[in-house]
Structure formats: structure tokens, C-alpha cells
Amino acid sequence: MAVEPTGTLPLLDEQNIVASRQMVRALCQDIKLSLVDQTKMITAASELSRNTLIHGGGGRMRWEFAERNGRRGLVLHFEDEGPGIADIALALTDGWTSGSGMGLGLPGSKRLVNEFEISSAPGAGTRVSITKWK
């Protein structure tokens, strides 16, 4: 599957979570990530897509490719204009949950990728960016 170098996918319903997993699989294959790294990146994307939908009230996933020291990487951004997170350190703690889940989404995804950035404030939405290097 040929993929666009940059793009955006809406995260507005459950079907979009499935679509984001499929898109991320194609993107991972484009930079020839190993099977284990692909699996980790798709799983992280699945967790973060669900967060965007459930906690952020919907949003989008943007993607781009990166290059550093001759290595290719895949960068994914998950963005919403939802209520935001007041205490980011707490949200990154294993097992802390705002409700329905198990509290693994943010800390778990962080462990699955090479780089993880989060910016959020109450009322200002949330953006999580993850990178996996080849």
C-alpha cells in the first residue's frame, strides 16, 4: 500500500480507531520497521487513538516521516480540543485512570515507542506525539 508522506485521519468514532491501526501498519511497513516494532507502534497508536476519542471527545491523528542520522522514523500526533489533563505526571502513572480504562494508555504507550511528548492543559485540549525510529 502506497502511503502519503504526511496526512491526517479523523478520530471521531470507534471505526476510526480500526482505521488508524490500519494506517499506522501501512506507515510502519513503508519504513520497514521490524515486526516487533510495528506491533508496538500500532498498539501505541490504538491506545492513543482511543484516548483521543474517549477522553478528548474526538480529534485526529496526524503523521509524518522523520530522518535523523540516516535513520528514518515515523512520527504520529494525536490531537484533541477536549477538557485537557490537569496533572500530566499523574496521568503518566501506571494504573491511574480517569474512569473506564485500566490506566495503561499513556504510560503503556510511552514504553512502546522511542520518543513520547505530551502537551495539555485544562480547557486547552491534549496533544501526544510519538516517534519510532527504524
Added chain:
Amino acid sequence: MDRIPILRMGDTLLVTIQVDMQDQTALTLQDDLANRIATTGASGVMIDISALEIVDSFVGRMLTSISGIARILSATTVVVGMQPAVAITLVELGLSLEGVQTALNVERGMELLRRARQENVLGR
């Protein structure tokens, strides 16, 4: 919405998950399995996930709750065929699938269920 079929083989219920499930599909499977265990009196449930390329925390939680529900309804659950990359990812994600019995493949899963049934007959 997709619905995952549940096959009955003797007193075992067999589920093969072959599609990338929406969250709602996973929840429906959980309810369907609970009902089928109750109506058939099945003593074992085998869930084949060999076709699944990822298991995230939502599906992981579904597998854990199915095992719990089945146990309360007096059935043993075994999850078979997990791909190595999925196992590696699950552990790193922080999901240990506590309380879920697993087997490498269908054959070993069947053996595990057969032994569980015998122990049951002998009154444990």
C-alpha cells in the same frame, strides 16, 4: 457491526478472532460468550487469537473479563495462538493477562481443557 461467531464442539465453545475488532465487537463477544456458556453448559472456552496482529489494553481487558465470567459460570477459558510480537508488546504495555490461561496452539489448548474437565469430574 461485525459479530464474532461462536462454534460448539462437544462441551467446548470455540472462538476464532480473525478480524481487527472494533471495541463494541469485543464487548458483544463477551456478552455472547457468557450467554452461550449458560445456555449450553459448556465446560471449556477456547479463544484462538493467532490471526490477531495486535492486542491492545481494550482487547486484553476483554480476554481477562471473559476468563473471569467463564470461571464464575464454571467453565475454563484458554487463549491460544498468541503471536510472539504480540506477547512482547503486551508485557511492555504493562498487561500481564492475570488469570487468563494460555496455550501455544489449539492442540495444547484442547489438552489443557481436557485436563481441566477431568479434574472437575474428580471433584478437584
